[in-house]
Amino acid sequence: MQKLVCDRCGLEFLDKDDIDLTIEGKEAWEAACRARGVEPRGILPCKNYIRCGGEIELVASRRRGLMRFLSRRQAN
């Protein structure tokens, strides 16, 4: 089981169709990043990218400890 999570604001995509569509957009995002001279951290920009500047990462959902850490950091 995998899910997509923003590395800054913690926004999650859990729907399998969303995940499939997002993975299809991965190469375009990576190309856009490299065109700006930066290495992509994740596979897509967050839906809240303008506010949070985060990127969506594909993670195994067993990494819940990390996600709790990230959401605590966001709350502070």
Ligand SMILES: [Zn+2]
């Ligand atoms: Zn975000």
